Amino acid sequence: MSRPCCSRCHYPTFTCVCGALTQVNNAIQVVVLQHPSEVKVAKGTARLLSLALNNMQLFVGEQAQDFEQARRYLADFEGQIMLLYPSDDSVAIAQSSRDGGQRTLLLVIDATWKKAYKIWQSNPWLAQYPQLRLSGIDGQYRIRKAASANALSTLEATAYALNELDGSDPKPLLHLFDYFIDRQMAAMPHQVKQRYPSKGE
Incomplete structure (x- = not known):
């Protein structure tokens, strides 16, 4: 028997996120390249982004041929x-040369660190775009293992x-x-919950 789900966010009713969902009118468009293994991961955060961001596209794949539609979209x-x-070759976002007078699109890879690297290696066409990096931010993804303290979820x-590119308030997300x-x-x-740190730890 399937679990009842929320008709808005489509999560099971006991994990419904509508109580904290605020629509974000992001001026910078976000395009997520999602590894296939993330599609059905209950703890994945690209799904949360798709609920909150009004200006977002998502494409699933790993190899270059998987992203033909994404490449056409980006070319347009x-x-x-x-x-x-x-x-x-990445630069810190604060040091990037963004033209504020132009429309901007931010490409984001949604995958574990190892699989994100595989997407990067398998898609040399990505290297045509300036690469940006974040630094000095510790992740708060308490329910999923991370490679290091500063490994961040996709969200x-x-x-x-x-926030760094155009000053958008990160608080709603x-x-x-x-x-x-x-x-x-x-x-x-209870026994599963004990595997994860409590908030603030």
Whole structure:
């Protein structure tokens, strides 16, 4: 028997996030390249972004041929495109040369660190776009293992990147993220919950 789901956010009713959902009219368009393994991950945050951001597109794939539609979409975009990925050639967002008079599109890879690297290696066409990196921010993704303390979820990385690029308030997205984590943890059996740090730890 399937679990009842919220008709708005489509999460199971006991983890519904509508209580913290605020629509964000992001001026910078966000395009997410999502690894196929993330599509059905209950703890994934690209889904939260798709609920909150009014200006977002998502494409699923890993190899170059998977992203043919995404490449056509990007080719039709009139403005500057930037990739949020800490490659060897990336620059800190604060040091990036964004033209505020142009439309801007931010590309974000949604995957584990290892699989994001595979997408980067398998798609040399991504290197045509300036690569940006975040630094000095600790992630708060308490319910999913991370490679390091400053490894950010897709939602966190996008929220902070938009804030640094155009001053967008990250609070609506971060509040949604925190609420999502609390709802997920509240639904966990006690023995599972003990595996994860409490808020503030």
